[in-house]
Amino acid sequence: MYDDITSFQNTLKRSPDAVAMVAGSPAYPSIRGKVYLHQMASGVLLTAWINGLPQSKESCAPNIYGFHIHEGNMCKGNAEDPFADAGLHFNPKNCPHPAHAGDLPPLFGNQGFAYLSFFTDRFIVSQVIGRTVIIHSHVDNFTSQPSGDSGTKIACGVIERPKRQQTCQRCSAHPPLC
Numbered sequence: 226m227y228d229d230i231t232s233f234q235n236t237l238k239r240s241p242d243a244v245a246m247v248a249g250s251p252a253y254p255s256i257r258g259k260v261y262l263h264q265m266a267s268g269v270l271l272t273a274w275i276n277g278l279p280q281s282k283e284s285c286a287p288n289i290y291g292f293h294i295h296e297g298n299m300c301k302g303n304a305e306d307p308f309a310d311a312g313l314h315f316n317p318k319n320c321p322h323p324a325h326a327g328d329l330p331p332l333f334g335n336q337g338f339a340y341l342s343f344f345t346d347r348f349i350v351s352q353v354i355g356r357t358v359i360i361h362s363h364v365d366n367f368t369s370q371p372s373g374d375s376g377t378k379i380a381c382g383v384i385e386r387p388k389r390q391q392t393c394q395r396c397s398a399h400p401p402l403c
């Protein structure tokens with residue numbers, strides 16, 4: 226299907242098909258990042274750059290954060306759960322966790338920074354436009370129902386088509402889009 230890594234490298238060089246600008250909740254204002262989604266022939270390449278994650282001072286702290294696409298379309302909520310409106314994990318086939326289409330590998334923090342590039346054929350980009358990416362305070366155990374017991378929602382971003390300005394930052398590569 227993809228017998229060479231260059232197809233992934235080349236995919237990352239083009240403009241993404243969807244972007245989520247991630248921001249922390251009021252309790253985690255330092256979290257900022259971007260999630261890019263590139264549609265490929267047989268699946269989606271999802272790439273995340275996240276800064277400002279909470280970093281434990283303890284030497285053996287895992288600093289791993291659950292990461293999902295949630296079905297809701299807003300990074301809003303209430304005092305108890307600032308991103309409650311993001312709802313449940315994106316799950317169009319009504320599967321148990323961690324077989325939800327929106328279940329993603331966790332983010333591994335490095336002094337608060339995390340990078341992840343991951344391929345999945347559980348959804349196509351157009352299915353998740355308008356939905357949300359959520360980062361959680363704790364690692365997803367990939368067992369507990371309905372969502373892996375990964376703690377509170379600490380950051381959120383709405384998945385959107387790239388804005389014209391973002392597209393035009395790559396004018397030389399994609400002049401027709403400008």
Ligand SMILES: [Cu+2]
Nearest residue numbers: 292293359361
């Ligand atoms: Cu989640």
Ligand SMILES: [Zn+2]
Nearest residue numbers: 314322325328
């Ligand atoms: Zn799930």
